[in-house]
Amino acid sequence: MFNFFRPTDHGEGQLFPAAIGDWAPPPVSNGDALLDAAALKSRIADWTVECGGPDKCRTGKGRQALLGLMKAALKSGESEVRNRFLNDFGTGDDCVRNRVHVLDQLIRTLADISDLHLFPAPNPTTGERFAIVALGGYGRGELAPKSDIDLLFLLPYKRTPRVEQVVEFMLYLLWDLGLRVGHAVRSVDDCIRTSKTDMTIRTSLLECRPLWGEPALVEELFKRYKRDIVDADSKADFVEAKLAERDARHRKLGDSRYVMEPNVKDGKGGLRDLQSLFWIAKYLFQVRDIDGMVAAGVLNDDEAARFRKALSFFRAVRCHLHYLTGREEDRLTFDLQREIGPAMGYTDHAGASGVERFMKHYFLIAKDVGDLTRIFCAALEADSRRKPRRFMFFLGGAKEVDGFVVDRERLTFPSERHLRDTPIDMLRLFRVAQDRDLDIHPAALKAITRSLKLIGNKLRNDPAANALFLDILTSPNDPEKALRRMNESGVLARFLPDFGRVVAQMQYDMYHVYTVDEHTMFAIGILHRIENGAIADEMPLATSVFPSIKSRRALFVAMLLHDIAKGRGGDHSVLGAKVARKLCPRLGLSTEETETVEWLVLNHLAMNDTALKRDIEDDQTVRDFVGLVESAERLRLLLVLTCADIRAVGPGRWNGWKGSLLGQLYNRTRHLIADGFDFEGTESRVNAAHEAIRTRLTAAGWSDDAVAAFLGKGYPPYWLSLDTDTHCRHAALVVRAERQDDPLIVDARPVGDQGTTEVTVLTPDHPGLIARVAGALAVAGANIVDAKIFTLTTGLAIDLFNVQGGADTLPFDDPDALASLSDTVSRCLAGTIDPTAELERQRSRLPTRTNVFRVQPRVLIDNAASRTHSVIEVNGRDRPGLLYDLTRALSGMALQISSAKISTFGERAIDVFYVKDVFGLKVTNETKLEQIRSHLTAVLADGDPGSVPPAPAPTRPARRRLGKRPRMPAGTQGQTAQKP
Template sequence: MNDSVQPDLATPPRFERIVHPEAIVDRGALNAALSALSGEGQDGVALRRAATAVLRDAMAQGRAEIERRLRANPSHGLETAAAYAYLTDAILVALIGFIVERVHPNHNPTAAERMTLIAVGGYGRGEMAPHSDVDIGVLTPWKQTPWSEQVIESTLYALWDLGLKVGHSSRSLDEMVRQAKGDVTVRTALVEGRYVWGDTALYAEAAQRFKTEVQEGTARTFIAEKLAERDARHKKLGDTRYVVEPNVKEGKGGLRDLHALFWIGKYAYNVRRAADLVPAGLLSAPELRKFNRAEDFLWAVRCHLHLITGRAEERLTFDVQTEIATRMRYSDRVGKSRVERFMQYYFLQAKRVGDLTGMFLSHLDETYAARGSRFGFPRLRRRPRRLHGFVLDRGRLALPKDDFFAEDPVRLIEIFALADLHGLEIHPLAMRAASRDARLAAQVRSHPRANQLFLDVLTSPRDPELVLRWMNECGVFGRFIPDFGRIVAQMQFDMYHHYTVDEHTIRMIGLLSQVERGICREEHPLATALFGGIVQRRALFVAVLCHDIAKGRGGDHSILGAEVAERLCPRLGLTPAETETVAWLVRYHLLMSATAFKRDLSDFKTILDFTSIVQSPQRLRMLLVLTVVDIRAVGPGTWNGWKRQLLTTLFETAEEVLRLGHKQRGRDERIAEKQETLRRTLGWDKDTLAAYVRHLPPAYWIAEPDDVIAANARMVDQSGDTRLTIDTSVDEDRGATLVTVHAADHPGLFYRIAGAIHAAGGNIIDARIHTTRTGMALDNFLVQNPLGGPFDEAGQLQRLKTAIADALANRMKLNDRLAAKPLSRPRAEAFPIEPNVLIDNAASNRFTVIEVNARDRPALLHHLAQALFQSKVTLHSAHVATYGERAVDTFYVTDLTGDRITGQLRLKSLERRMLDAAAGKEFAGFV
């Protein structure tokens, strides 16, 4: 606390922002209304309830006025937050004054009956969101007296009756000191303690005791505890400020980080308002402006968020982002929607909060950390020498003078190259200077040495992700590579991507480096094994940098990104051959995943079409590695064993074609090899194998992997003449459960099975359908639970089997069961997705390929399969891919005679039915 108590008794600094506070609440009129309440014949409870009614009306009117002001000035976050705290003050003071005077009057209180009411936490700072808790504390000289207990109890009851969420404590001064010493949370709350009502001398004594008995001499400990608390909070919420559904209050770069700076400043330097951080030397004047701008914006977002959701919601989810963007008057631009522009500004503010945190910690480091370890910075190897004119300050790269970058802007790139090469961290004050002088990087974009240094960092065999992130944080990255600067803080408004475009790209570079260094060998054995054979290593790293660099430009980012790469690569010093490879990789960086996840890899036309674009084994290797790290860098849970298997299958099959030329290895040879593998696995003799093989078409042997073939054979062999057998087995490698149904084939079998699997809580990620020569269906499904893992509990598996059996026996109304299931992803409704159906007769020599793009929703596959049944087509395989809120389901079909569908009227009818199913229209008459 400050040496003088008086400032804490004065009007809180935040309240100075409020224009015409009397329009929010007229304190005089409120007190007059309470005084006018008749007390004759009423007990204390009745009086309190009468007062609560008056206060409720005043509070409702005040809240309405504050919301009106926010809608009129939607970016005035700090004024809004202060207004809510001011209104709460008025309600509290009027309430407790009424209780002391009318409900529990005490005209001659003793010294022990003195009390003071303080606001703590954010409320103490003078900031509240619409649904923030009211955090208060009551201080008494010694143990509470019966009278003070009555006053406190009545006050709390009234606040609860008003619908407020109250965080409260009642302490004697000794208890306050003891608990503050032992609990950093209590100490933090009291740091922002503010007088609201009561005995001013008691408050002064409390302030003095807190300062002398708790605060003095403990600043270093308090700072360390707050930074550890901050780090734990960041780790819990993902440790990045670039998650696309950020937590406005607790997330990295959110309000809590700004609050932490103020807490530390107040505790260590006795500042009373943010402006006091400048004379204290903790922030410069330009940094204070950034502090205020970020705080104002974040508070505005938080207040809008509370008002829209009607609760204390702190997570900026997709379903509210569009509404807040509209309220804050963002508009669409070419290539970028209003919500994407709003969120990009949000992330830029979060980045500024991170910059301010770094600057703030650098000052604390100089002041407090000389006697021990530094605050907030990683411990890397230290070199006790000078490097290329830079100096080393306690093992960190520092500047010999303030204008060192201005003298030679190439040093803006060189400092990061030296940090990478020597494993050094960069001094915070050097980072501050780099941020200040980042604009100078534009002067050396064509400088050969600067470009070589940047390429050295990008392709570093050490840890390029760390240094590139530093470069991005201070703004040098985007200034030096302006195309990258356009995607800094740019969100991707979908439920698939977890990070902003720049964060996704930097993470992807880090993953590529980890694959090269063998760190991901267990999870990505194929990519790790292939990396050593990649000749154009530099091209691969540059391709990762450029793969999403053209997002947000209003066109196909792959094509536009290839054009960027053709301009950028020569500047970075890449050869024409490397430039061609980079441009090709960027142009086709989605080709491998689209082919693996949306197409039937057992159809050889799929492989030939893929290899006709790839054309070389070297490109194939690079594309596989690029695809793997791209999927991994999307976010947690996007990579799984099923995707690994599909990509591996595509790679191995395509590599065989590229090595041997466009000549398919004998189909009969491949089938014979699989059949012999099956015979050895099960220990069958040749006659048993021959009898089994006679029942299955050649396509079955091509489509299924060896382990599934063996599992199918065991089930069929054991089922004998049974007309329905259902088998489940957990497949940890694929991250799913294999569900096999062996049943008498009949029209509509697939859609009934698909509906039953969903009714049991499963999501189908792949399906392969086969009909034996004996009229039996042998269908294999890969199924995951709603969390993206395999069904592995006995109860789940039994429900799955029972649901399939009931559906096939027509013992349940599937549509009724499915309609009763709750929507699993209501946030998907925030994304406008127009259903689209593409019918392609050129993608396969044997089948008509139907690709459906639609919003992912419960039982989508069931309804699409139902539409195929209604259209009287035969389904041969289904391939399911989900990208956040978007589902892409692909079906390989023929007409009932086994031929591709070619008639225009038939194709138009089929397209219309599939569009209706994708849009969620019901099919009457089908169950």
């Protein structure tokens, strides 16, 4: 029988134990209740007697009986581990240790039985003696519920037949038990040779733990690993490899700690980052646990406590993930977030849901991991000063700049006591680094992290400190980089406590990609890039407008504060304006600048809401918006802020279509302000449109009679809503349709500067036409973003739909895609494709993880937003064919749809319809209005079964005055979802 490794207490200061028997696995409570190895061995010993010999025990019924005994023991142990964690509210630390204990006992028992009873060797030769070593997480004593186990079968030299038989028997039995086992069979020489060239193997051996077998083999491996690998001038290579591996992992997963569905294990700020720090510390300083990192001077006691807290938190989250999914799942998806939050004790509180509080805590822990990484790197740098090694961090000649020390182009403090004497230099350091374009030394960031308590009310109210901060925010030298450094180090949250409340604040939906603070950093960076022309190709209008802005400081402060009140349980625009009113004077802004910032924060959603959710060609829409803005300067400020805000929401959130809508609203508003709010009469505008069309068509060879005939076919809204190019293109399509026996024409063309595809449908008008076209476009995979509906005097309908291609929000611009789109719409309108059945199939393929999102159905009817139409706004959960269902419902109530604005924000759809009744008038009858609300709410709820229909909302009978009082919410703010 081989010797077992008997655990005892162990000391510190060495890479591996001084003796093999000194290694101690993580302690567990009442281990026999998890798996009683002695009892299991006793049962197996009885089984070996009943089998009648090794051969019969290894095969057939004998093997099945052994498998049954071990499977029962494993199942009982795993069940007890799960019960202690889920039902007895155990910690993640206990859960991973308990599972290690169960597997340790199981594998040792199997190895002992195999050696003694199944492959007996009374006097084994040296070549027949081997050891079993745990590697990776299992070697670390940290094994999540569904994680695989890694084993090394360590041989003295080459394999012998008996060893091969034992290893093969054990592995197959472990696999049949349902365990995922990674394994290697190597000699000590093999291990050392492969470790020299393979960093993964080198790292796994760093955490090897002896389980069973020949002690001398493991002692030899430990001795040679330290001598031939660790001490062989390889430390710099190891550190570089681990940090490069970390960076590559971050890039693969988005390179941000604040993605909404983070990877707990491999994501930035996750479990693997902590493990990487520990690997480096173990390799460099020969520590064996977190206390050893304190003894080595890598961390202090407080930082070690944060390290343990982060480890414990991530372990708990990961254990929940594995138990909920029944597999090794490390991605914290939306549906799992909603289940794990309550399971870990997070409840709704203070305006934030339990899941939002859970995820905020997650991101704060991830931020702590970033702090610990910086502190750790500073310790490595300090160690390189003391020890003349070939190391990735080494110091060149230092020089002094503005009272700081520049060390290899990195700024740091002249002494450890510096901040205690001059805490304002925590701000000045970032300003000098920004102004001189220097990096900040890890030692400086470490000193700041350890001195944050020095930032109190005295420093916050210091005019010099506030002037420094305002200089950083409004500097032409990349304020995003400086502010991001301040945020990561904790300075920003301490200096601006209101901003600290949104650090790691999650926005629990599928639209926002980043936390509030991360979004704000991106938005400030985009504002800076608009100013210097770096994204003029994406935002030409905002770029051209920026040089005319007079209130530049107010604009940057407003961007910093625009979302500062999110998560407070109210309208964040209104609450944010109050924060701005109080904070701006402290920062040194004038009364005029403070009023501008307050107005921008209060109304930062108004331009987005008006452009994307209202008909810009409707005079009343523009009148209301002009009444809100009132001045050309405010219009310029709001345009630039809106563009940067939308683009900072996440990749793909900004596109040419949104830019074109904002541009149209900006230009109409600018002209009206310049003309003294003088709205040109409808008749003169129609005449001007006719004249432009006549000129173009005549130049194209049309006769006067043909031009007059076309101009006589349209009603005023048609001439006022489209440009001359579109009218002339329609003229040719109308002539073509009138000459066909079947006057159905579907014309699709990309609109390059808008990032959309325009689909024009000409066909005889009939009730429900827009619903059929909407269904056809949904079947074709097109997302409708805008619709304009016209009927000519001849009864021919001309319906225009601006669409984008599904989830990627790109236009259909490939010739084949355009032809397929036109063909699908034509076939649906001809009745050869049933949109209802096809859309039902599409809905069945929706990803189930998004089903956790519930959007409360809401229907608002506004009779003051337009002089000629009732405006119906619906809010609900998006789904394939939602517009088809809504337009069918509207048509079924005998309503005429003149135009529609379609917006999707992640899981939320906000669709706006301009409608009239059968007599061409607004809908004012209360019974009819209630019918509209009831029917549309039912359509919305049908796609979101978890929602509850709301109480009826009142119709707004009177025109709203926008912006006449400085703190009144703008546009439809407060009625629609707060985006972006």
